[in-house]
Amino acid sequence: MTPTYSLSDLGWSAFFLSQLDLDELVTTTPARVSSVHRDRISVLTEAGPTDLVTETGVSTGDIAVGDWVLSHPTEHRVVRQLDRKSTLQRGSEHHVRERQLIAANLDTLFITTSCNADFNVARLERYLALAHDADVTPVILITKADQVDDPSTYVDEAQKLGRSLEVIAMNAKQTESAELLTPWSGKGQTVALVGSSGVGKTTLTNALTGGKAATQGIREDDARGRHTTTGRSLHALPSGGWLIDTPGMRGLGVADVSYGIDATFPEISELAGQCKFRDCKHEGEPGCAVMAAIERGEIDPDRLRRYQKLKREDYYASETVAEAHIRQRKFGKMVKSAMKKKAR
Numbered sequence: 001m002t003p004t005y006s007l008s009d010l011g012w013s014a015f016f017l018s019q020l021d022l023d024e025l026v027t028t029t030p031a032r033v034s035s036v037h038r039d040r041i042s043v044l045t046e047a048g049p050t051d052l053v054t055e056t057g058v059s060t061g062d063i064a065v066g067d068w069v070l071s072h073p074t075e076h077r078v079v080r081q082l083d084r085k086s087t088l089q090r091g092s093e094h095h096v097r098e099r100q101l102i103a104a105n106l107d108t109l110f111i112t113t114s115c116n117a118d119f120n121v122a123r124l125e126r127y128l129a130l131a132h133d134a135d136v137t138p139v140i141l142i143t144k145a146d147q148v149d150d151p152s153t154y155v156d157e158a159q160k161l162g163r164s165l166e167v168i169a170m171n172a173k174q175t176e177s178a179e180l181l182t183p184w185s186g187k188g189q190t191v192a193l194v195g196s197s198g199v200g201k202t203t204l205t206n207a208l209t210g211g212k213a214a215t216q217g218i219r220e221d222d223a224r225g226r227h228t229t230t231g232r233s234l235h236a237l238p239s240g241g242w243l244i245d246t247p248g249m250r251g252l253g254v255a256d257v258s259y260g261i262d263a264t265f266p267e268i269s270e271l272a273g274q275c276k277f278r279d280c281k282h283e284g285e286p287g288c289a290v291m292a293a294i295e296r297g298e299i300d301p302d303r304l305r306r307y308q309k310l311k312r313e314d315y316y317a318s319e320t321v322a323e324a325h326i327r328q329r330k331f332g333k334m335v336k337s338a339m340k341k342k343a344r
């Protein structure tokens with residue numbers, strides 16, 4: 001039997017309700033997107049799961065798993081998509097402004113790493129920038145705590161990355177691991193797991209879903225081979241929450257997440273406003289408040305290096321094709337004139 005859910009079970013809140021006008025309140029049905037197909041979307045409503053086609057002219061590519069839409073009272077179609085509380089997207093590796101929607105309306109992003117060679121603060125900062133930019137609360141999970149003598153050294157390292165950041169060490173293979181995550185996976189809460197290959201995402205997914213990851217919350221006929229465009233879907237958790245799986249989140253480029261990078265390095269970005277030049281790169285410019293703080297020993301120089309690296313990567317990945325073109329032409333001209341000067 002297909003389980004039924006109330007709107008609040010599905011994650012509905014005042015944030016979404018306040019977007020409806022009186023007419024919509026009476027005539028439309030809120031629906032949460034559980035998977036996205038090329039020509040339609042699968043949704044969960046209070047009346048159960050169903051499929052909807054999108055508004056005319058709107059591609060399903062603009063809709064992400066986790067989105068809320070209003071569905072028409074009699075026809076199986078979307079009337080309107082609601083504003084998101086959060087949007088998780090990834091930058092493409094190409095040097096064009098191109099971002100791929102991963103999930104909408106997540107409350108928490110579990111950034112997963114393990115007590116071994118995978119543990120890398122630069123990678124964690126990269127995921128943190130993504131989470132902050134998406135407006136999702138990050139929680140760092142450090143798996144394989146059972147394989148080291150003292151997991152607290154890993155916890156302490158991760159804890160340095162944020163004053164109020166939650167960091168949890170665990171053995172993902174123990175069934176209790178799901179219990180450690182209940183503060184974030186209770187009724188109506190939506191979570192996703194990201195992290196490198198082999199850190200234990202599948203193990204944790206199975207712990208959270210009770211091993212039923214593949215089938216919960218999706219229409220049954222999906223199991224008969226109807227393909228979703230992304231492979232992503234919304235899974236109901238026995239704890240009352242929702243898990244959106246995130247295949248394709250492994251390679252992790254940053255693009256257009258400048259805000260998220262600043263939020264990940266508050267000790268640097270908060271000072272940057274006091275630099276003499278508004279576009280100071282903190283690379284030795286006069287009147288640089290960040291360099292001054294480094295000299296006073298107040299900022300970790302390694303953090304500044306990683307901040308600058310992410311900012312550079314974000315800048316190049318965020319520029320449009322036209323901007324890249326101008327930059328390359330400028331560079332070409334500069335090389336030419338330098339060569340002319342040399343020849344003289």
Ligand SMILES: Nc1nc2c(ncn2[C@@H]2O[C@H](COP(=O)(O)OP(=O)(O)OP(=O)(O)O)[C@@H](O)[C@H]2O)c(=O)[nH]1
Pocket residue numbers: 143144145146147170171172173195196197198199200201202203204
């Ligand atoms: N001892 C121990 N082993 C773990 C733990 N977490 C995961 N493993 C093991 O590590 C291996 C990889 O775990 P997976 O859950 O498949 O990792 P994944 O992140 O899903 O990997 P991909 O599917 O490649 O992205 C498996 O053999 C798990 O049993 C843990 O906390 N402790």
Ligand SMILES: [Zn+2]
Pocket residue numbers: 272275276280281282283285287288289290291
């Ligand atoms: Zn500066």
